[in-house]
Amino acid sequence: MDNVVIFGAGGHASVVADIIRTCTQYNIIAYIASDIKTTSRDGLPIIEDSIFYKNPMVNKGIIAIGNNFIREKVVNSIQSQIPGFEFITCIHPKAYVSSSVNIGVGTVVMAHATINPYSRIGTHCIVNTNSSIDHDSILSDFASIAPNSVLGGNCSVGKGSAICIGACMEHKSSIGDYSILGAMSFLRKNLPDKILAYGTPAKIVRNRAENEKYL
Numbered sequence: 001m002d003n004v005v006i007f008g009a010g011g012h013a014s015v016v017a018d019i020i021r022t023c024t025q026y027n028i029i030a031y032i033a034s035d036i037k038t039t040s041r042d043g044l045p046i047i048e049d050s051i052f053y054k055n056p057m058v059n060k061g062i063i064a065i066g067n068n069f070i071r072e073k074v075v076n077s078i079q080s081q082i083p084g085f086e087f088i089t090c091i092h093p094k095a096y097v098s099s100s101v102n103i104g105v106g107t108v109v110m111a112h113a114t115i116n117p118y119s120r121i122g123t124h125c126i127v128n129t130n131s132s133i134d135h136d137s138i139l140s141d142f143a144s145i146a147p148n149s150v151l152g153g154n155c156s157v158g159k160g161s162a163i164c165i166g167a168c169m170e171h172k173s174s175i176g177d178y179s180i181l182g183a184m185s186f187l188r189k190n191l192p193d194k195i196l197a198y199g200t201p202a203k204i205v206r207n208r209a210e211n212e213k214y215l
């Protein structure tokens with residue numbers, strides 16, 4: 001069993017650790033985080049990232065940070081500081097993923113998520129608990145869909161965008177890069193990059209910056 005580390009040490013990291021332990025394919029040896037306040041979680045040590053970068057004890061792991069922009073930044077930082085670092089993919093055994101679906105490295109698919117045929121899931125995405133992605137949809141790199149969110153068929157979510165808790169996208173609708181569809185919204189059309197939209201039907205509320213906090 002290969003040793004791995006998890007970048008991030010919050011609640012989302014515990015869920016990812018739980019999936020890895022359930023699958024028994026990898027052995028988690030530590031959480032890696034910045035500005036650490038405690039030195040252990042779930043019985044594992046938490047190691048400061050600057051220390052890990054200087055002397056990485058393994059070169060395999062996953063980023064378990066819920067904020068899409070920060071996850072992207074951490075991936076870039078790992079790639080520049082630890083050449084050859086390998087990102088693993090975590091799929092809960094109780095998720096349904098059609099055999100025709102491609103899933104990029106670093107992506108997490110949580111319990112009871114469904115991904116239907118011919119959908120394409122990018123790298124370092126989060127497909128959260130009980131969410132569903134119907135046929136021929138696209139989740140771009142670093143995007144996330146929150147618990148209980150629903151994408152109809154032929155939907156598209158741009159790079160770094162977040163579909164928040166309980167939100168739905170009508171079939172063939174889309175949202176651009178680094179945009180947010182707020183909780184419990186129903187999206188019926190195509191929305192552009194870098195916006196916050198919410199409501200039923202969802203409407204653009206304002207523009208947003210790539211790195212703006214939303215969690």
Ligand SMILES: CC(C)(COP(=O)(O)OP(=O)(O)OC[C@H]1O[C@@H](n2cnc3c(N)ncnc32)[C@H](O)[C@@H]1OP(=O)(O)O)[C@@H](O)C(=O)NCCC(=O)NCCS
Binds near residue numbers: 146163165181183198
């Ligand atoms: C995206 C989100 C964070 C935006 O919230 P926000 O930054 O507070 O938005 P705004 O500052 O524009 O809020 C302005 C108003 O709209 C309301 N509002 C915010 N999101 C709303 C939504 N999704 N639906 C309806 N109204 C909403 C706010 O309550 C606020 O109302 P008020 O002025 O009467 O107090 C929020 O919509 C959301 O989705 N939160 C859930 C995130 C999530 O899914 N977390 C779990 C991840 S696993």
